[in-house]
Amino acid sequence: MADNAKKLSPDDFKLMSDTGQAFLDREKISAPSLTFLQDSWRRLKKNKAAMVSLIILVIIIILAFTSSFWQPHNPNATNPNLANLPPKIPGIDINGFNGTLNQSGTRVDAYAQAGAGKGIHYLMGTDYLGRDLFSRVLYGTRISLIIALVASFFDLTIGVLYGIVSGWKGGRVDNVMQRIIEIMLSIPYIVIMVLLILVLKPGMSAIILAIAITSWINMARLVRAQTLELKNQEFILAARTLGESPLKIAFKHLLPNLSSVIIINMMFTIPTAIFNEAFLSYIGIGISAPQASLGTLISDGQKNFQFLPYQMWYPAIVLSILMIAFNILGDGLRDAFDPKSRE
Template identity: 35%
Template structure:
């Protein structure tokens, strides 16, 4: 029943778990970070929607239909049946005081024209076969000719324009997708410009050291004392509005943080033995930077790069919002919010969708950046 316990000395030294390289461990910890994965998934879906969404949409971002302006994405429908049994479905837009016919599938068929208008009583009469519906524009009420109130039949999602239309009858979803393409393109291109300038400048300052480092970092401090948003506005005023102007303005200013981080990493790494060995073997400064120093600084660089993208999106949206960014008829999230402010009280959905897109995108990149920071931190390795 009982057996003596034995101990195998060789088995005690056996490591059951396989060893992981640094990047395998980074991937494992990043995958285990749920907020970071949620942010990464949202970013991937957003990029795919920005690339393929405008191609698949049946509307273009510039297509106008003034008869269907300011149509909401969700509306309350009414039904009127005449003596012949024909039923007409429609909804009342309280913002512009119009009636729109709706098909059973939820498609907006078009604007209904009143048969008669009474400007004194502020009423409009609509004919549906032998039935008559009166719209009291002052009270915003619908009733039959005998005064009986017309009760709504239910809520219907707008299947013609899933996110509604704007004040010019343009599809909000199509403009949202195209705006995502513009905003993300500006953010990625401007971030790449920041990356190359910041890495080159910071790496050179950190490697040279001495007076060169002092002078170069004093220049960075002078640039940092200027409010960066004001500096971007001044550049936009000089070079006029447009896509390239936004990229130039953001890319020429926001590299200072990248330069500081890269400089700090280079100052630490250049004292390592492998750098001294490379220098002894006659390696040039560019080779030492590119082959030895910058690859070992990739962790902080990636984290900073991830954090620069939401900043670029916000700056581009802000510039377009005040009229210094992307110019109409081009659509970006900034121009969408700027146009929606004019109709905020009557049609808040026009501001909600681009504002939500900006907020969610910034959250997603911040979650991903935090996850990368934790995954790349060697002190957190288990």
């Protein structure tokens, strides 16, 4: 039977042509290799609302932090002769933006009545002391953003470090550290602020100290929960088996895997800090005069809201845009870093 079997010769084999190889190449399924951050950025770009919010925030941040170089007026300079002037934008003849007021049913030029020169105009009008409201809104936005940056700094330092240590150590150390957090959570933020004002004068220093005491607690709890879950994963156990130090494991393995939780929580911490600062300044225990913040501007504008509503509307609109944009961007980042959260 073996003799009847056909023997194969080299002539029975032939190389595939280039056309055949090209056909096989076309059948391959290939995709570009992306890192975790690149893939997250790709998903974020598909979220139009988050991208619009990001662009708006970038514009506001640039305007606020560069305004000291180009703002038309000193935000703290007073001019009682030009007090309570309405907004005036050159070249626009629309009521509310042309420098006119409604007095007894007729429109009058408030700038001419105040004796202002032809070249003088205020884009958002002036307040009760004649200060440029546009410059003060930019200054107040910068103060609010600085407070938000301080809160983010303490989130990234105290909160992340506290959470990693608590979750990594576990046992009695974790119990003691969590009881400390629970005690701090039982004290309302406003109480801490009032107590600090009794020691310090109202201002940015008291707000920053209050943020340093309380703002990092939520971050610490989230990081601790994720650390408890990650420390039993195979790659962490392998690193410990190889003898890597806890510090190296924290920076090389834990932090990269905690990055999404840290970034997302930071994006929700920022609007919370902005709102807390605005609220404290609004009730008179935050930023003190003559400095301006969005809270003090809203408080001052409320006094003349019935007759000069623009003094309150402009800072309130800027505050609302900041809060909404940060929250929408935070939602977008959460969906980008964790697509399963959308299900």
